[in-house]
Amino acid sequence: MASLRTNLFLVALGLSLLGLVMVYSATYREYGPHYLFIRAGHVVGGVLTFLLVSRVRYTAWRKYAPAIYLVVLTLLILVLVPGVGYEAGGARRWFDMGFFSLQPAEFAKLAAVIVLSCAVARLAPGSGLPMKPLLLGGLLFALVLIEPDFGTSVVILAGVAGVLWASEIRTKDLLLAGGAGLLALIGVMLLEPYRRARFMTFLDPWSVSQDSGYQLVQSMVAIKAGSVFGAGAGAGGAAVSVPDIRTDMIFALIGEELGLFGMIAVIAAFTFVLLAGLRIAFHAPSIMSRCMAAGLTTMLAVQTTFNIGAAMGVLPLAGMTLPFISYGGSSLLVCFAAVGILYRISEDSERAREIKPRKGATGSYSRRRHGGTRDPRALRGG
Numbered sequence: 001m002a003s004l005r006t007n008l009f010l011v012a013l014g015l016s017l018l019g020l021v022m023v024y025s026a027t028y029r030e031y032g033p034h035y036l037f038i039r040a041g042h043v044v045g046g047v048l049t050f051l052l053v054s055r056v057r058y059t060a061w062r063k064y065a066p067a068i069y070l071v072v073l074t075l076l077i078l079v080l081v082p083g084v085g086y087e088a089g090g091a092r093r094w095f096d097m098g099f100f101s102l103q104p105a106e107f108a109k110l111a112a113v114i115v116l117s118c119a120v121a122r123l124a125p126g127s128g129l130p131m132k133p134l135l136l137g138g139l140l141f142a143l144v145l146i147e148p149d150f151g152t153s154v155v156i157l158a159g160v161a162g163v164l165w166a167s168e169i170r171t172k173d174l175l176l177a178g179g180a181g182l183l184a185l186i187g188v189m190l191l192e193p194y195r196r197a198r199f200m201t202f203l204d205p206w207s208v209s210q211d212s213g214y215q216l217v218q219s220m221v222a223i224k225a226g227s228v229f230g231a232g233a234g235a236g237g238a239a240v241s242v243p244d245i246r247t248d249m250i251f252a253l254i255g256e257e258l259g260l261f262g263m264i265a266v267i268a269a270f271t272f273v274l275l276a277g278l279r280i281a282f283h284a285p286s287i288m289s290r291c292m293a294a295g296l297t298t299m300l301a302v303q304t305t306f307n308i309g310a311a312m313g314v315l316p317l318a319g320m321t322l323p324f325i326s327y328g329g330s331s332l333l334v335c336f337a338a339v340g341i342l343y344r345i346s347e348d349s350e351r352a353r354e355i356k357p358r359k360g361a362t363g364s365y366s367r368r369r370h371g372g373t374r375d376p377r378a379l380r381g382g
Helices: 002-031 034-053 058-078 104-120 131-146 150-166 171-191 193-203 214-226 250-282 287-312 329-354 376-380
Strands: 086-088 091-096
Touching: 002 034, 002 250, 002 329, 034 329, 058 104, 058 131, 058 287, 058 329, 091 104, 104 131, 104 150, 104 287, 104 329, 131 150, 150 171, 150 287, 171 193, 214 250, 214 287, 250 287, 250 329, 287 329
Parallel strands: none
Antiparallel strands: 086 091
């Protein structure tokens, strides 16, 4: 497990360094090294976040969860206030801090997973859905949707789904909740005209290649131009005309400049992150840590799948960035925080398994060899 969590961090770091190169390649023609320096600062901040978060024992998140939720909720409300939140492209999602911008919706993903994981860990096996924590998560989802930021709201739902899947809630309730969530998501997508247009564009982008399908068509053209070996980092030209190339569509630039092999390598790296996260969740020392690991892994997996799928034209555009690679400081901090939490859960799990069983005079047991705990109640929350 030690090598697994170390490799998890190294893969995440490698993806972020690739993102540094790709962001520079996407912006140097127009902005020179400006975004290179900013992105380098993001990577340093992400690594520092990982080092800090990985030192926090997973049980401590129960103490921090209320404060994290209240801070994120306050920021989500403030960012919607005209004159306080920064508006761009018809969306009010950022705080303009001068030398950097802060996007609260990114931190809402983390807050939703942590708060719900702490809540379901207290439930007895076979319990029903915890309505109050779900409503708290639903409030974060609604505020992000109002910005509007449909892509991030979908990722929040994915994180919640991952937590519930790993919990011991009744299967019937999980199926009902999953069905209700899916119907709500479809409804939200179809009620807004521009979201309907995105879905219709996905069905036949070439028929509207000069209108709503322009971004998707140009992305596929750039990926095709890369062929097998790619044009080389910084040598691509087709992807330059793709809107949002340094954020939502950066995988098109990877396809053009690094080719098929480059895309396969990136997908393989994200697959490793997914499998490592699932393994950590499977061997987690408690219900709380298992739910947290599963929620964070699902969050990263869904965001990656939709971003890559949209760039290749196999999934509708949802406005999601590519974790670790796309430009965005808030996103990178949250991604490294997620890896830090997974790292510490793996570390705590290994320590739990290393403690040999012993029986005291009172008949109580210490931790068992294969991950059991001294007190069965510890399995419910650490």
